Amino acid sequence: MSTYTIPVGPLHVALEEPMYFKVEVSGETVVSVDITAGHVHRGVEYLLSKRTIFQNITLTERICSLCSNSHPEAYCMAIEQIAGVVVSPRGEYLRAVADEIKRIASHLFNVGIMAHLIGFESLFMHAMEIREIMQDVKETVFGNRMDIGANCIGGVRYDLDDDQRSWLLGQLDRLEPQIDELVGIYTTNRSILNRTQGIGVLSPAEAIEYAVAGPVARASGVAYDVRVKSPYTAYDKLTVEVPTRTAGDVWSRAMIRLSEVKISIGLLRRLIEDLPDGPTAPAERPEIPAGEAIAKCEAPRGELIYYVRTNGTNKPERVKWRVPSFMNWDALCTMLKGARISDIALIVNSIDPCISCTER
């Protein structure tokens, strides 16, 4: 059968964000994929060096709204290293709280979208309704449903009083049984299993070759989690379980995410219950001297690394970051090869691509 090329994207309903693939197909089977990137390139790296160090807290948050806590967190951690600011224990715990809340919401969104791509609207709605618990938590605790604005240089901008803590724990109690039920559905429902098992496979060797990160790596047997390997904020005081699977297919990635949601609920309980007393952030705006630093954190999609260089002025000289989707996206070429047209969107979604993060 002769091959022909179909364009997927850049403005495609199944994709949350504009990404563009030229997919060469033979019948319904993908022969090769060419990724054309850059539709969401907004020149944020340039903008960061034009704005002040404090403005950039918010600008890094707007790089991507699904990882919108991880970016400013890593950025602030790098600036703190340069300025020698030590975050108070309460600030560290609250940072981790914000991190885990975002992780749960992000993972549930991805898992829900997977059902949507299978055409299983009821399950999609069900997962998204569960996610609404977390959205309400964000809106109530932080004031916005996506860009929570938790971080500032030297700590966090929000605080939890006793009422909010018990309310939060109550929300987690509401969430947990629903997650358990959701895991049950994703583990046994034939509609899900038939469509997601065995497609978009990335073998453990390929995972290492492409240096993929986050749930994609863990679904291919690479047990790497920044929270464990190089702990930041309060994670050195917690035991973070790192789930792994070896099949490396679309389904495994979804299951890893669901397991991580469960683990995050446990972590959140610990963090909220053990919340130490003290200030959340320094009273004064710190002075930022010249210097360079690296900060890493585990974004919902995996390892996020920030390199910041300052020169003593109020603007950073260079801010560079690498998001997990950067490598995961490149690995799509391997995952998509031999897939069917109907699975393209599913496979793309399975890496939970953050285009805006990647293209900046």
Added chain:
Amino acid sequence: MSLTRSQIVRSLSARSPWLYRINAGSCNGCDVELATTACIPRYDVERLGCQYCGSPKHADIVLITGPMTVRVKDKVLRLYEEIPDPKVTVAVGICPISGGVFRESYAVCGAMDQFLPIDVNVPGCPPRPQAILEGVAKAIAVWKERL
């Protein structure tokens, strides 16, 4: 007589606004909130007669997010042309309204209303689903006038 008939037709038609969304380089916050607004039981746009459509040719109300990057500009404009009149455009989030925080970048064209007519703005970063619903309701009112 003909006037009343067209009025009836117009008010019936106004109860079927189909939505289409265009991402012009957004950070995905507004898109996630749009998906939430459009598809989940809690906000249920179907109550307003809305439904999401996969083709621009089926659309009546266009929701645009993102600061219009240089790369997508032509594609967005082409897509916008494909949508049959009468149509109403809603800018969701501050990026399409003013360029937002990405204004002044070399890769961003800035405010969307320089390139295509915008009818309703829903500021926010991102706006909450209720605010988007409010914007859609405003857009439906505008649309009814154009039918």
Added chain:
Amino acid sequence: MNFLKILARNLALGPSTDPFPFGETFTPKGLRGRVEFDAENCTACRYCEQVCIGGAIRFSKTPEGMRFLLWHNTCTFCGLCEFYCPTHAIHLTEDWHLAHGNEDKYAMVENGLLPTIVCTQCGAEAIAIAPNPTAFKEPATEGQKEQYRHLCARCRRKFLQGAL
């Protein structure tokens, strides 16, 4: 077929749909919405302007005084201005009803004016600003604050040193 159980439960529980836009919706306390500026408390330190990534805040000198403008259509509602404001002169309200027709685009503004005054001490022209609470050794009384607002920069300094 485990999903049928959920469908049956959904049917039994009834719709979970928020009544908005036909009825009231919930608005959490602390939602970051429309920004409010209180010129009475502003110290004109302009920290808010410096930390605003959207460039939504602008102070400008006019004959009437120092003018504060905030355009909501480029405001990210991040709250950094509120966080860094020493006197709570700027704060985010819970009002999220900001959707508007494009004709009102440039009217989505929060206005404020720090009026031009004549210094009660030396008669020089100055801008009325509130004192930063950290400037006082002891918490300032209302009277002291009022007095401070009507001084020029030089007399303010003297005032704080207790020289007036």
Added chain:
Amino acid sequence: MTELPVDLEARLTAAAPAGLRLIQNTDAKGVTVLWCELADKNDLLGVAQEIKAVKGRLMTISVFQPTPPESDDDEEEDGDEKSDDGEAVPPASLGGIAIDGKSYELAYHFDLDGATLTIQVFLAADAAEVISLTPLFRNADWCERDYMENYSIHVIGHPDPRRLFLDPSIEPMALERLIPLSTLVNAASTKALWEKIISHQSDTPS
């Protein structure tokens, strides 16, 4: 927790005959960060091979043009935090490449089981060439394409040196061109915007 190879320093030193400067820091949480400045860019491949041999993973590559210490040109306004004079920024890199605002610094960030090892390489503006690490680390591909379009650095032996993110209509070397100069002619400028807002304000009685 991280366990660094015991002979790491020896391996790196052996791989960089032209010399290197290695600094190691471990923070209170036990996270180790290593900075390694190479005197000669030609040692890069050898060092990278050693890192690969100890199962290092390339995380990303940061590139920029370090500003010389006395250049404060790009402080247009409200520069209330001027850097102190006589700051200890070396005028030249370890390998003797002058930091004149035009030379490049390449920082290759590697992960060694949780520890971060940054290999810094300096390129003079007139010899802005560096070898591609893509054959060694598959994921260097996009990183190298990324900096090729932002800086005028030639990567030797890159398998697919197309543009990555920049639209063809945007002139190349975006970061090199724009950061020091800020030559922005864009309809989206803040100044034009505020003129509109203010004129609208004066139209409407408050």
Added chain:
Amino acid sequence: MVDTIILLAAVLVFPGGLFVLALGLGLKGVDRRIAARLQRRVGPPLLQPFFDLVKLAGKRTLVPEDACAPVFLGAPLVGVVAMMVAAALIPIQGVYTPSPILGDLLVLFYLMVVPAVVLMVAGSSSGSPYGAIGFSREMTMMLSYEVPIVLVVVAVALRTGMGQGDGITFSLTEIVHYQQIHGAFLLDPAMWPAFLAFLAFLPANLGIAPFDIPEAETEVLEGPLLEYSGPALGLFKAMAAIKTVVVLSLGICLFLPNAPDGLAGLAVQILKLLVVMTIGMTLLRVSLGRMRIDQGFAFFLKLPMALSIAGLAAAALV
């Protein structure tokens, strides 16, 4: 002359034409409402499909540059007319008996293929790659479900014919009549395999999950309909609505036509349509995800095929 008028009335007013269109849109409204309730939503107004149709009728139709305009615009019209005729072919026990001039089960059978063919023509004439994929998928699906449904129909025809003693009959009127006297086939265990095969055919023919593969929005946008807009798209929506009634009515005809005379008969018919739709369509589409095209194809080659063969054997032998 009178015959012609009656025929035209049957095709254009009742039970075809306006009546079946209204019924189809009404059913669709109920379907969306029930689906919404199952998903914890309020859902659209019951009359939403009417609003949609009125709106589409008022919009402009754009013909893509690459498309052949007469074919592109003619296709949906042919589909609607075919479905209206098909609706006039199906008897409603106690209410309507179609004129034998219109034809029998075999004619109906051909007419029911028309929508799929029309979609294929639409998909291939639109000049969009997604339309082309939709075309090939529509074809694949049709190939897979057509054989089982033929066997089901033959089984029913055989059962009726044998019961009447003349081998096989393709007259729907007779099939209905036979069941009215001898009891519905639904209550005849020998016909159960055929009935089950029909239930599997239902979602495939109507393009409902798990077999909504040709129109899958997230995969091929809306497949053949991608390039359509305005009244032409409205015609497709009308065609789909009428087709729903036709296919469901056929099922009722084949397996459970029994009903009283007159208005009560009409009420019973509508009630049956609602029940079959809720179970055979609504519940299915909210509780399942989509299959992949190869999975859908393989599915029909296995279970429905076996069921329909078993059904035929049972109809002939038991």
